[in-house]
Amino acid sequence: PRIELAAWLTAPDNPLFARTLVNRVWRHLLGRGLVEPVDDLRSTNPSTHPALLDALAKDFVTNGYNLRQLIRTIVSSRTYQLTSRTRGLNRLDDRFYSHAFVKELAAQIFADTVAQVTGVADQFDGYPEGTHAVQLIGSHTPSYALDVLGRCPRARSCDAPGGTGGGLAQALHLINGQTINDKLRGGIAGQLLARGLADRDVIEELYLRALTRLPEPRELAEWEPLLDRATSTAEAARDLLWTLLNSREFAFNH
Amino acid sequence: MKPTSVSLALRCDGVSRRDFLHLGLLTTFGLSVADLFRLQALGADRPDSRSARATSCILVWLDGGPSHLDTFDPKPDAPSEIRSPFNAITTRVPGLNICEHLPRTAQVMRDVALIRSLTHELGNHDTGTRFLLTGHRPTPALEYPSLGSIVARERGFSSAVPPYVAIPSDAVGGQSNAARAGYLPGAFAAFNVGNDPSRVRDLQPPEGVSFSRSEQRREMLHKMDAFSQNVEEGPLTQNRDAFYEQAYRLLVSPEAKAAFDLSGEKPGAHERYGHSRVGTGCLLARRLIEAGSRFVTVVDTGWDTHQQIFKELPDSRFAGSGKLPNLDRAYSALVTDLRERGLLDSTLVVLMGEFGRTPKLNALGGRDHWPRAGFVCLAGGGVKGGRVIGATNAFGEVPADRPVSPPDLAFTILRLLGVDPTKELVTPSGRPVKILNEGTFIPELV
Numbered sequence: 001p002r003i004e005l006a007a008w009l010t011a012p013d014n015p016l017f018a019r020t021l022v023n024r025v026w027r028h029l030l031g032r033g034l035v036e037p038v039d040d041l042r043s044t045n046p047s048t049h050p051a052l053l054d055a056l057a058k059d060f061v062t063n064g065y066n067l068r069q070l071i072r073t074i075v076s077s078r079t080y081q082l083t084s085r086t087r088g089l090n091r092l093d094d095r096f097y098s099h100a101f102v103k104e105l106a107a108q109i110f111a112d113t114v115a116q117v118t119g120v121a122d123q124f125d126g127y128p129e130g131t132h133a134v135q136l137i138g139s140h141t142p143s144y145a146l147d148v149l150g151r152c153p154r155a156r157s158c159d160a161p162g163g164t165g166g167g168l169a170q171a172l173h174l175i176n177g178q179t180i181n182d183k184l185r186g187g188i189a190g191q192l193l194a195r196g197l198a199d200r201d202v203i204e205e206l207y208l209r210a211l212t213r214l215p216e217p218r219e220l221a222e223w224e225p226l227l228d229r230a231t232s233t234a235e236a237a238r239d240l241l242w243t244l245l246n247s248r249e250f251a252f253n254h
Numbered sequence: 255m256k257p258t259s260v261s262l263a264l265r266c267d268g269v270s271r272r273d274f275l276h277l278g279l280l281t282t283f284g285l286s287v288a289d290l291f292r293l294q295a296l297g298a299d300r301p302d303s304r305s306a307r308a309t310s311c312i313l314v315w316l317d318g319g320p321s322h323l324d325t326f327d328p329k330p331d332a333p334s335e336i337r338s339p340f341n342a343i344t345t346r347v348p349g350l351n352i353c354e355h356l357p358r359t360a361q362v363m364r365d366v367a368l369i370r371s372l373t374h375e376l377g378n379h380d381t382g383t384r385f386l387l388t389g390h391r392p393t394p395a396l397e398y399p400s401l402g403s404i405v406a407r408e409r410g411f412s413s414a415v416p417p418y419v420a421i422p423s424d425a426v427g428g429q430s431n432a433a434r435a436g437y438l439p440g441a442f443a444a445f446n447v448g449n450d451p452s453r454v455r456d457l458q459p460p461e462g463v464s465f466s467r468s469e470q471r472r473e474m475l476h477k478m479d480a481f482s483q484n485v486e487e488g489p490l491t492q493n494r495d496a497f498y499e500q501a502y503r504l505l506v507s508p509e510a511k512a513a514f515d516l517s518g519e520k521p522g523a524h525e526r527y528g529h530s531r532v533g534t535g536c537l538l539a540r541r542l543i544e545a546g547s548r549f550v551t552v553v554d555t556g557w558d559t560h561q562q563i564f565k566e567l568p569d570s571r572f573a574g575s576g577k578l579p580n581l582d583r584a585y586s587a588l589v590t591d592l593r594e595r596g597l598l599d600s601t602l603v604v605l606m607g608e609f610g611r612t613p614k615l616n617a618l619g620g621r622d623h624w625p626r627a628g629f630v631c632l633a634g635g636g637v638k639g640g641r642v643i644g645a646t647n648a649f650g651e652v653p654a655d656r657p658v659s660p661p662d663l664a665f666t667i668l669r670l671l672g673v674d675p676t677k678e679l680v681t682p683s684g685r686p687v688k689i690l691n692e693g694t695f696i697p698e699l700v
Contacts, residue, residue, distance in 0.1 A: 085486055148448075167497055168416055172457065175498075175502075176458060176459055181461075218481060254484055
């Protein structure tokens with residue numbers, strides 16, 4: 001029966017499967033499905049862009065259900081590449097893609113990104129060293145960090161809006177908790193200094209790692225004297241890295 | 255009724271000057287007869303001055319649905335396939351009997367108003383919980399905010415302690431969104447203290463970071479967020495900023511942080527509540543209320559007793575059970591402690607779950623979901639104790655008298671806390687929605 005199910009799912013004349021999958025990938029990338037909620041495709045819950053959904057679904061079927069191809073198509077679109085900046089009039093648009101929608105980093109991605117930026121990997125029970133949070137199967141691996149960052153507990157579907165998010169507990173954790181702070185000690189900030197880099201180079205390197213951009217002049221003007229004046233440059237560099245990882249810019253895809 | 259007197263009555267309920275003006279405008283442009291009736295009804299069930307004293311609420315949530323027949327609504331004369339094997343015992347209130355495994359609770363019933371006729375028709379954990387905790391039948395069209403979030407929004411901060419706290423977390427009713435902020439901004443969601451309420455995490459700076467260095471980091475973060483304007487402002491960023499602000503408000507207040515530290519209790523206090531999860535949770539809840547929280551939900555899981563109910567409820571040797579002795583100790587200690595501290599008048603204590611359980615025992619010696627009959631205990635916050643409101647029929651199946659609906663209960667809880675349940679809020683899409691669409695005040699409580 002599973003083979004029959006698979007055959008039915010992927011039959012070219014099955015209108016549901018391709019649309020569902022395309023819609024979910026679209027939501028993952030754009031922050032909002034063409035149909036919302038993504039688990040509620042029915043005729044009385046229409047798509048915001050029915051022609052686009054149909055075209056993407058048709059393309060997906062034609063390409064033999066190739067996910068990579070689908071993702072390539074979406075991310076190379078103008079829509080995907082739009083800025084999140086708005087121009088006044090389209091500020092309230094939350095469904096017509098007149099600008100990119102700001103997305104919170106998902107729990108696992110946040111954790112992995114912190115590990116990557118700081119150069120200190122997480123260790124998950126029962127998984128080999130170097131396993132990323134996104135590679136964990138299911139949500140049963142204990143991790144307070146992932147819980148407080150709002151991973152889906154999978155006790156039920158997390159497709160509908162209104163998910164947990166971490167709220168105040170998450171803010172406290174990012175300020176004081178282990179996820180960021182444990183990785184500052186012995187992490188990248190100290191290594192950069194040990195390599196004898198100048199303060200400015202350290203700052204630029206940290207910005208590139210955390211925000212994939214160089215600091216603006218006014219940012220350099222603020223942080224350079226701070227590192228210079230500090231009794232412990234290493235501590236100041238760690239504080240700067242803490243700041244970058246707690247910043248609004250780091251917390252969101254924008 | 256003259257418009258002016260209507261308006262004055264409304265203002266006593268905490269309606270703002272702006273609403274007052276708004277109402278004045280309505281009157282100027284002609285108030286319909288229906289509106290007038292509605293306003294009259296509002297005036298009629300306005301609580302008297304004694305009942306408006308509640309400034310905070312502790313909700314002890316019995317997650318899974320507590321059996322009414324084996325707790326607060328015993329039916330000793332029912333046939334054996336219905337009757338609880340637990341004996342009914344007398345309480346401090348003549349004529350009011352409850353289950354023998356609640357002996358301490360029996361001693362505080364003079365402070366408790368017991369509703370035995372809570373009834374609705376939503377027999378799933380998810381939907382039932384949402385109905386009880388939001389006062390709305392769930393609909394896919396709109397996610398309604400929980401009572402806690404509404405109170406947090408309407409009453410706000412009274413100190414640095416978060417106004418709405420969930421112990422251990424707001425995951426109730428099988429991970430439903432029932433205890434969350436719904437259409438309100440996420441900033442009104444509960445602070446989830448985490449799985450160990452005796453040690454709330456992340457309230458102290460990390461090892462090796464002094465308080466002053468932590469403050470310096472905060473200043474750097476402030477500058478960083480001001481520098482970087484790359485993220486377009488929206489609901490998500492506003493929530494994030496609100497949570498950071500709340501976090502720092504809490505972190506810089508030694509009094510607020512101390513509220514989360516149970517080691518500040520006198521020796522013996524924790525024993526009084528019991529070291530169970532519900533006991534520790536109730537003790538923490540009392541400390542938080544004392545420090546200024548508005549709404550604290552203590553979630554006690556494990557009441558979904560589909561099998562072996564007569565072993566699981568009283569006997570702590572069964573894993574994850576011993577529900578009744580733990581609850582008895584925690585709840586009676588909470589009510590007594592609040593009274594001794596003079597906090598009971600200003601603190602409404604609500605004890606309930608999403609529904610009762612089937613009067614008829616199932617083949618596994620358990621009881622299944624039964625939303626048509628259930629109980630609620632209310633104490634403090636202006637509620638007059640020592641009384642029973644409503645009754646079920648002889649077999650505990652349906653209300654025989656004075657049915658109370660979840661919206662009635664939600665309406666009453668909000669009103670007791672000084673929140674006007676008929677007030678209109680606005681959803682993110684700009685749609686005006688009343689806090690509650692239905693429900694009336696339960697006047698027998700005050």
